[in-house]
Amino acid sequence: MSRERKGLSVWRFMPSWLPGILLAVSGCSKEPMPVEAPGAQTARVEEGGSASRLRELPTVDSSPVVSLFAQKLKQPTRLGETTAVHVKLPAPANEALADSLVRVVGDPKAPVVLFRSDTLAEMGAIPRSPGPGFFTLFSQLPDSELTRRLGSEAQLAKGEFGETTRERLLFNGRHPAARFTGLAVDTRGFRDGDMVPLAQCQEVPVSTQAGWEKTLLVRDPAVVLDPERTWDPCTGAGTKGGVWTFAHLIRQMAQGSATTPEVFVTQWLSRWLNDFTLNGDTVPARRAMYAEVIAPWAAASGAQSSLFLNASTGRWEVRLDKPLDLGIAPFRLLAIVNRIDLGNNTGGGYGRQANPGELRFVFGLTRPSPWGRGGTEATCNLKPFTAIFEYGVPGRGCQKVVGWARQWAQLGTHASFDALYRARLAAMTESVVLHGKDTDKGNWNALNQLRTNEAVLGPKQGRPWELREFRLADEDTSSGNDLPTYGGLRVHTLAQTPDDAAHDSQTDADVDLFVRTQVKSGVDQPVLLPTRCAAEFTVPHRFRGRPMRGANSLVAPPTHWAARGAPVSDATEVCARKEFSLNTCNGCHFQDTGTNDFSGVNNTAFTHISPTSGIPARLSKFLTGGGPGFMYSVPDAQFGASVASWSFADLQRRHEQLYELATCSSCGRFLGVDEGFLVRMEALAGAVPLDVSPGAEPPPFKVGAIHDVAMVTRLLELRPGFKQESWDAPLSFLKPPQVFVH
Secondary structure, eight states: OHHHHHHHHHHHHHHHOOHHHTTTTTOOOSSSSSSOHHHHHSSSEEEEEEEGGGGSSSOOOHHHOOEEEEEEOOOOTTOOEEEEEEOOOOOOOSSGGOOOSSSEEEEESOOOEEEHHHHHHHHHSSSOOOOTEEEEEBBBOHHHHHHHHHHHHHHHHTOOOOOEEEEEEEEEEEEEEEEEEEEOOOHHHHTTOOOBOOSSSSSSSSHHHHHHHHHTEEEOOOTTTTTTTOOTTTTTBBBBOTTSHEEEEEEEHHHTTTTTTTHHHHHHGGGSSSSSSETTTEOOOTTHIIIIIHHHHHHHOOEEEEEEETTTTTEEEESSSSSOOOOGGGEEEEEEEEEGGGGGBTTTOEEEEOOOOOEEEEEEEEEOOSSSSTOOOOOGEEEEEEEEEEEEOOOOOHHHHHHHHHHHHHHTTTTTSSHHHHHHHHHHHHHHHTTTTTTTSSSGEEEEEEEESSSSSSSSSSBBBBEEEEEEEETTTTTEEEEEEESSEEEETTTTTTTTTOOOTTTTTHHHHIIIIHHHTBBBBSSSSTTBBBEEEOOOOEETTEBBBBBSESSSSSHHHHHHOOOOOOOHHHHHHHHHOOOTTHHHTTTGOOOOOOOSSSBBOOBBSSSSSSSSBBBEEEEEEESSSSSEEETTTTTTTOOOOEEHHHHHEEEEEEIIIIOOOOEEEEEEEOOOHHHHHHHHSSSOOOOOTSSSOOOOBBBBBOOOHHHHHHHHHHHHGEEEEEEEETTTOOOOOOOOOO
16 A cells, blocks of 8 residues: 555544644755755844744644545435535634534535534445544546546656755644645545545755746846836836736736826826825825925926916816926836735635736835936835735636646746746736726726835825825725726725824723734634644724724834734634734834844835845845745734744745646646525524624524534435536635635
């Protein structure tokens, strides 16, 4: 029997994975880990945190780490499903559902219904159960998916993606927690009806700086200063309007807005000139936008400009005698970023259709003198201001996600950023940013949001830092919905971030209550500080009758958010506070990630991609962990290192996820049921076991557990009467929702 088959046999008799026990297991691995710099020390104490080797993480047995198994059925179901997919769901936020034989997750209008695996095995509906805590749904898994999976493993074994390793990292949320060895796919065992962990890679390419640069966060001068596709306002080198320029993105975005691109960008910049109020948050003007950005750009464009107060409207406006020249925009490309890790599912994470995440362009503001030709890096005058264009990669479904991941993985096979690499990357970016690529969004543009992070426009020598968000949509703060619109960029509240003018970041009672109730109820149990701490929650527009979500975010102050009543002895509340604060703009861009090195010697401050460090842009330790093979540990912002230090190696996390999608994902077709199925379930069982996300609107039916085995049989029989069209998704799509905003 193969080692993999033995591992699965052991798993059938093991108790559920107890993180506290497993993480106490230590050991060494002979597998290659992320490549470290020569002479690297075991630990590096630095401003705001310290770096240590990922090799110091404990090793755990591979089998209990597996949370998803696929098992071929002896015969198809009445709906033609051929495969049982067993998923280990986390404990429900609603404790009353803990012993339910049925679980409903996701959007009630398009629910995902699962049945307890132990119960199905007792009924004879499936051959075996993986054990306690697992729930089952059914899928059509074609043989072609297994063939593709074996082909990917063969490519890895041949070294087509570079040197590989079987040692994997286990992340809990954003935190590296342990190491384990990848398991091979036993296709023969699957065809014989064995339970097989199809969602895990046996091996992945070794994580290296060179790999990150080509597949995750591209900032090499060959790309960001590509003479064919970029234009540098500091030197005048390049091609005005090239496909990676600020001008190109604005021109594509402005189509359908009923304005010219030049007016479109002027209107956007003018939003800083006047106060505005959104969701009860009045954001003061930062009128230095005119002197720092608009006026110098106008002068370089050969235009006369002035700032004046319109007596009839009481608003400040800009007067230009000719349009701004978009081709010489003062925004310099710093990075092109692959955020496939943000690919989520509709319905709060437990949804139906996967998407390929985001593609981001990061630009830094300059004020060159001279502007363009004749200038040098020394005359560039880099400003602490980034503008980040964040696009939703068009497409839905597993095949689209896997295809997008494989394109990035193929870029990683290039030995350099040569002409072919840049041509392939350009084809990928154009497939996202061109007008008409997403007809469901405003201006038929795929933009999710445009965010700015700056410390050049503030009242005190540019400070404090401020973050703003803009969308091609009108935000209805009463319902929490966005309505795609045709026109200019609109201001938008900041996801997961409270109004820091109305709520004191250290003492606010509403924040304390929200963290200690809503966020706490969404914490994945059991909690083990600091290696097991993740939560699902949404900061609402209103809480306890008051506006909650902010229309901008200031940084330093606030440096982080505190839950003033959280006791240090309660691990769940310590975790809830960290999860809440880390996902705010304030915490993520300062103390919760250790991005607070004002000197700039050991780390960045406020930004994770520095706009003032030159080309290539410097990255934060939150992203790099201190370099391949390292993780960066940051003391808890409220309770200190004596309670917990949180480790980050975000590019390593993204690397693991990219290659899981590109080489190890299997796509199945699932037959969903409509919301009428839940209505019928309530009528028969008296309740629906829907696990409502913390902070979400209550459903229009009674929520409760189902304990009757006969009712499970009845519900299985009812499914064909409520079926919807099939949809494809990775077999691993039912992962717990994770709160990743940044």
